């Protein structure tokens with residue numbers, strides 16, 4: 001599926017861009033930072049190009065696939081599902097427009113990428129604690145029926161534990177571990193609805209020995 005692979009690479013580039021931006025914010029001015037900036041430019045161009053070819057493919061499939069009628073059982077199931085959803089008052093749109101609606105939703109969701117927020121992280125001892133984070137990407141979803149379906153991948157900005165640190169190998173896509181196995185973070189998938197407002201950390205108020213209050217859900 002060319003569409004899927006385009007989507008995949010777009011997501012990868014975006015992830016890398018976020019990583020580069022994160023790296024830029026932590027680097028001192030100098031040669032390394034300049035390299036990062038040119039990498040950032042390259043990535044942005046790459047993202048633009050991929051978006052364009054994705055758009056072209058989209059137009060192409062939209063004009064060819066609309067006339068074909070395949071798998072009636074799927075259509076039946078889909079109709080049933082939609083009517084159930086309508087009964088629940090979750091979904092109001094008709095079948096014809098729903099696929100373009102999804103595209104619109106995805107477009108709108110793109111706007112939240114790069115946004116700062118507070119995201120929950122489940123620590124090894126079992127507590128869920130909110131930390132400052134950056135939204136790297138929106139997880140692609142086939143069917144948005146409610147806000148709870150929207151999932152985002154976040155990176156923590158002020159990591160307090162190793163597993164929250166952005167994986168240094170992810171930038172070159174060269175990490176040999178998969179998302180679960182790596183001891184660093186490849187981005188954490190969380191429900192968009194559980195994100196909280198970003199709060200600027202006040203480091204200057206922290207001195208050695210000062211007590212720290214961590215905000216916790218429930």
Ligand SMILES: [Zn+2]
Nearest residue numbers: 167169175182
């Ligand atoms: Zn890794």
